Every structure is written in C-alpha cells, then in structure tokens.
Amino acid sequence: LYPAGGRPGPASARGNRLKLPAHRMTTAIAAGAYPFLAEGGLGAEGVYIGRDVHAEASFCFDPFALYGRVEGFTNPNVLLAGVIGQGKSALAKSFALRSVAFGYRVYVPCDPKGEWTPVAGALGGTSVALGPGLPGRLNPLDAAPRPASVAQSDWVGEVRKRRLLLLGSLARTVLGRDLLPMEHTALDVALDTVVTRAAGSARTPLLGDIASALNSPDRLDEAAGLMSGRLGDAARDLAHAMRRLVHGDLAGMFDAPSTVAFDPNSPMLTIDLSRLGGSGDDTALVLAMTCASAWMESALTDPRGGRRWIVYDEAWRLMRHPGLLARMQAQWKLSRGLGIANLMVIHRLSDLLTAGDAGSRGRALAEGLLADCSTRIIYRQETDQILTAASLLGLTSVETEAISHLNRGRGLWKVAGRSFVVQHLLHPHELSLFDTDARMH
Ligand SMILES: Nc1ncnc2c1ncn2[C@@H]1O[C@H](COP(=O)(O)OP(=O)(O)OP(=O)(O)O)[C@@H](O)[C@H]1O
Ligand SMILES: [Mg+2]
Incomplete structure (x- = not known):
C-alpha cells in the first residue's frame, strides 16, 4: 500500500521533472487526435440488452425513455434485419421477456414458425393456434x-x-x-x-x-x-x-x-400460424397474417392500455403485398399516441425493395415504414447486400465494414444518428427457452 501522499520516488512522475513542449489545439482536433474514443452510451434506463462492444459497457434500451432525449429520435419503432440464424428472433424474444418486467405487454400478431408459444407459456400469457382442423377462430371484424x-x-x-x-x-x-x-x-x-x-x-x-x-x-x-x-x-x-x-x-x-377474448391484462399474446401449411405461394399465410394482426391491433386501441410492444417476426414475407403495408403503416401512425412500439424483423434491407419498383406505391410504403423506425438493428448481411444496406441506411464506411463481420448475436444498432455495436447476452434459461436450433439436432 502506498502512503496517503501517493506513490513515492521518481516513478510517480511528480515534481515537475517531466517536461513536454506546450501545444495548443481546438477541442475538435484534440478529439480527432485522441485515439481512444467511445460512445458515451444511451444511459442505464430500460431493458438490459448486453455489452456495448466498443465502450465495454452495459447496453440498455428503452424507446420510450429515449423519446425527446436523443436528437432525431422521433418514434419508438424498431427494424431488425439479419441473415438466417443470426439470433434476430432470440433478440426479439429476450427483449420482449425482459420488457415484461418493466410493465410492458407484448403482442405477436403473426408467428409463422410457432416459436413464440413457449415464451408466452413461460410468462403466463396466451397463444392462439390457427390452422386447418384446429379449434381456434378469430373474427377480424370484431x-x-x-x-x-x-x-x-x-x-x-x-x-x-x-x-x-x-x-x-x-x-x-x-x-x-x-x-x-x-x-x-x-x-x-x-x-x-x-x-x-x-x-x-x-x-x-x-x-x-x-x-x-x-x-x-x-x-x-x-x-x-x-x-x-x-x-x-x-x-x-x-x-x-x-x-x-x-x-x-x-x-x-x-x-x-372469435374463440378467444382479448385479455388486456395478459402479459403476452401470440398467434401461432405454423400449422397453416406451407404451400408454395405465400398468399394464405399473408391473408392469415392480415386478419390476425387486424384483430389484435384493433384490440390495442385503448390509450390507457400501458406501454406495449407489437412484434412482427418474419415480416419480410409481408413486404411484397402493398395492401398489407398500407394497413400496417396506418396502424403505425396511430401507435405512438397509444404507447405502442412496433418491432419488425426482416432478413435484408432489400426485402424493403421487393415491395415494388422505384417510385411505385409499394416501394414508397416500405420506405415509409423504414423512415418510421428510429432504431435500426443490423445483424450480419450477405456480402452482396451490404451496399444496399449502406445506401438505404446511410452507413459510414466503418459501419459498412462492421456489418459484414458480425457474429451471431452481435449487431450494429443505429439509434437515430448514433451507432453502437452490441453483443446481445442471453441468460441460460433464455437460451434454452428460445432455442430454434433444437429442431436441427
Ligand atoms: N446472443 C446469443 N448468444 C448465443 N446464442 C444465440 C444468441 N442469439 C441466438 N442464439 C442461438 O442461435 C439460434 C438461432 O437464433 P434465432 O432463431 O434467433 O435466429 P434468427 O435470426 O431468428 O433466424 P431465422 O432468420 O431463421 O428466423 C438460437 O437457437 C440460439 O440458440
Ligand atoms: Mg427468427
């Protein structure tokens, strides 16, 4: 232990013996010259996501807490894009699960793989399964x-x-x-x-x-x-x-x-469309997604319903249908005032371009949805997709480089104008609850 006066001897570098020539510069230049820069972070409010890789700090996120605090953060919606198996659904699920502890309720209007049912079960929520021969019925005109x-x-x-x-x-x-x-x-x-x-x-x-x-x-x-x-x-x-x-x-x-009544007190409600049968064309699934989301969204119109997440997993399937996009956009416009945040999961940014040719109505709708997401989380993209992603999102060259080298569970988070590379950390219980690889073993 050193004495209260600090480390003794010349190693303390005290006593004015270290002489360097004086140098003056502006703070802007000093910031550029200083190599060890890291984002200050978004603060500790909200749901813990994992580790901010550059700052070596915890990364927390709550879109409603950021509203009005971060410049350019105009809405609570999130877009999440990444190639297959990178952990997009795992992020959405653990985000949903952890949000419940903050009083959020979570709605998944269309779950084409049926992978949210165990999550709803673990939280004491409800799942409705729809498919030929199943008893579940939803009347979208409710x-x-x-x-x-x-x-x-x-x-x-x-x-x-x-x-x-x-x-x-x-x-x-x-x-x-x-x-x-x-x-x-x-x-x-x-x-x-x-x-x-x-x-x-x-x-x-x-x-x-x-x-x-x-x-x-x-x-x-x-x-x-x-x-x-x-x-x-x-x-x-x-x-x-x-x-x-x-x-x-x-x-x-x-x-x-409808065979289920909407229960506003249930922490989670999901609609499992996995047994709808996967015939070549997607139309049946898309129609079912439309009916299911309309049914659910209409039940969420109570402005005193508290804060809610609506998760559209596998939303890339919807992109080719301008009719659906129009309905979704109308819903999103209303959602902020109702305390609803939307999370849309797609594979690649060019999924947004499949909505139509440049200048078409479908494309305009898809680009409108992108503009309506102040938070964009980019997981790994295919090499041929990187330029599209960079131009659609306005990424810097360093960010563009970063998204081609992301591991599973690691993503580039663009929150309004700021960016972070975040490693999503899963609890072992979450890992076993969310495992979609199990079917592959
Ligand atoms: N942060 C993480 N840490 C460790 N393992 C993870 C993490 N995220 C996901 N995984 C593992 O990766 C597997 C695949 O993840 P997930 O199903 O979320 O991928 P996905 O991107 O949604 O894929 P798809 O596009 O096929 O839906 C999960 O079963 C889980 O075991
Ligand atoms: Mg998934």
Whole structure:
C-alpha cells in the first residue's frame, strides 16, 4: 500500500521533472487526435440488452425513455434485419421477456414458425393456434371495446374505418392489384348493409356476410340507391376474392365468432400460424397474417392500455403485398399516441425493395415504414447486400465494414444518428427457452 501522499520516488512522475513542449489545439482536433474514443452510451434506463462492444459497457434500451432525449429520435419503432440464424428472433424474444418486467405487454400478431408459444407459456400469457382442423377462430371484424375517452359516435366511425381498411387490403392481396373506384364503393356499401343487419340481430358481422352481400348484385344495387352504374356487376371480382377467405384454404378460421377474448391484462399474446401449411405461394399465410394482426391491433386501441410492444417476426414475407403495408403503416401512425412500439424483423434491407419498383406505391410504403423506425438493428448481411444496406441506411464506411463481420448475436444498432455495436447476452434459461436450433439436432 502506498502512503496517503501517493506513490513515492521518481516513478510517480511528480515534481515537475517531466517536461513536454506546450501545444495548443481546438477541442475538435484534440478529439480527432485522441485515439481512444467511445460512445458515451444511451444511459442505464430500460431493458438490459448486453455489452456495448466498443465502450465495454452495459447496453440498455428503452424507446420510450429515449423519446425527446436523443436528437432525431422521433418514434419508438424498431427494424431488425439479419441473415438466417443470426439470433434476430432470440433478440426479439429476450427483449420482449425482459420488457415484461418493466410493465410492458407484448403482442405477436403473426408467428409463422410457432416459436413464440413457449415464451408466452413461460410468462403466463396466451397463444392462439390457427390452422386447418384446429379449434381456434378469430373474427377480424370484431369491434374493439370503446376507450372511455372516445365518444360513441366517433368510435363507430373509427371501427368502420378499420374494417374497411382490412377488407380493402384482403381484397387487394387476393386480386394482386389496386381496387377500382366502384369496387371501393361496393365494399363500402356491402359493409354498411352487413353491419346494419348484424346490429339488428345483436351479433358481430362476419367475413362470410360480406362475401354473400358482394355476391348478391341486386341487393347491392338496391343498397347503393341512386348511385350511377351497376355496383353488383363491378363487385364480381371482389366477391370471388372474399370467397377464398370463406371457402378456400382458410375456410372457417376467420369466418366465425372469435374463440378467444382479448385479455388486456395478459402479459403476452401470440398467434401461432405454423400449422397453416406451407404451400408454395405465400398468399394464405399473408391473408392469415392480415386478419390476425387486424384483430389484435384493433384490440390495442385503448390509450390507457400501458406501454406495449407489437412484434412482427418474419415480416419480410409481408413486404411484397402493398395492401398489407398500407394497413400496417396506418396502424403505425396511430401507435405512438397509444404507447405502442412496433418491432419488425426482416432478413435484408432489400426485402424493403421487393415491395415494388422505384417510385411505385409499394416501394414508397416500405420506405415509409423504414423512415418510421428510429432504431435500426443490423445483424450480419450477405456480402452482396451490404451496399444496399449502406445506401438505404446511410452507413459510414466503418459501419459498412462492421456489418459484414458480425457474429451471431452481435449487431450494429443505429439509434437515430448514433451507432453502437452490441453483443446481445442471453441468460441460460433464455437460451434454452428460445432455442430454434433444437429442431436441427
Ligand atoms: N446472443 C446469443 N448468444 C448465443 N446464442 C444465440 C444468441 N442469439 C441466438 N442464439 C442461438 O442461435 C439460434 C438461432 O437464433 P434465432 O432463431 O434467433 O435466429 P434468427 O435470426 O431468428 O433466424 P431465422 O432468420 O431463421 O428466423 C438460437 O437457437 C440460439 O440458440
Ligand atoms: Mg427468427
């Protein structure tokens, strides 16, 4: 032990014997010349993620805590991209799990691999499995309970708007094109007649009711009243599109009263679509994802519902469907005011470009979603994807270099303008709960 005065002798470098020539520079230059620079970090608020590799410090993240504190941080949404098996789902799951301790609730509207069910089980949450022969049913036209702060008349309008948005995006996905003006009107009129009739018998409208309304040209024309043109004929394609949801490969699942009630107190709710069957084309899964997320999102409209995460795992599957993107973007616009943060998982940034050609509506929607994510987490990217990623995200050359050399569980976090390389650390219990490699052994 040294005496209180410090280390004795010349090794202490005291006594003014070390003489260096004086040198003056600005703090900007001093910062550049000093080699050991590290980010100060985002602070200790929020969920522990792991280790900030450059600063050798803990890395914590809470999008609501950063709001208003970090410049350019305009929304709580997160985009997570990385090649297969790098630990994207593991990060999303442990983030969700740890958030529950902070009072967040977690919703996973579409889980195409069924890998969130054990997580919900461990937290005491609920999972609904949908698929041929399974008992689970969701009615995407369910009206959410009215929040106390919204007037009854406004709420009726809101529910109608959401239902129309849903029907429009389902039809657009099946038809593979935008709707014509008369088709929009037909959906409008069909929805109104069905809602009026259902209200008369005090039950909730079903997709099957919409399909049969669209399929009755005379009734449609009559309901449309004095409008010019024959609505019934214009609705023919729509009627066939709706039929797919009612009689096609999704028969039953979304055309019956819901078998689960939405419980706002449950810590986690997931919808398992893994048993939907993987036929070559993705349309059935995409339609199911649309219905399931619409059902769940409409239940999340209570502004006093607390802070919530909505996780879209495997969201790259949705990117090719502009109808879906439009619905998702409308939902995201509302979400900040409701205390909802969205987490979207994709493989590569070019998944966003598959939404359409440059300048198309689909592309604009996908780019809008990217702009709506103040936090972007990039896990390893394929070499041929790196330039796309760099240009879409505006990465520096050092960051670009970094994303081609990331290990499993390690990602580049771009939080508004700041960047971090973070190693996600898993607890052994989490590791065994989240293991998706188990099926490979
Ligand atoms: N931070 C980590 N530390 C150690 N192991 C991890 C970590 N993250 C993930 N793993 C392991 O990697 C495996 C694959 O992870 P995960 O399923 O999350 O990958 P993914 O990126 O979601 O893949 P996919 O694109 O196929 O969905 C997990 O089973 C887990 O065992
Ligand atoms: Mg995954």
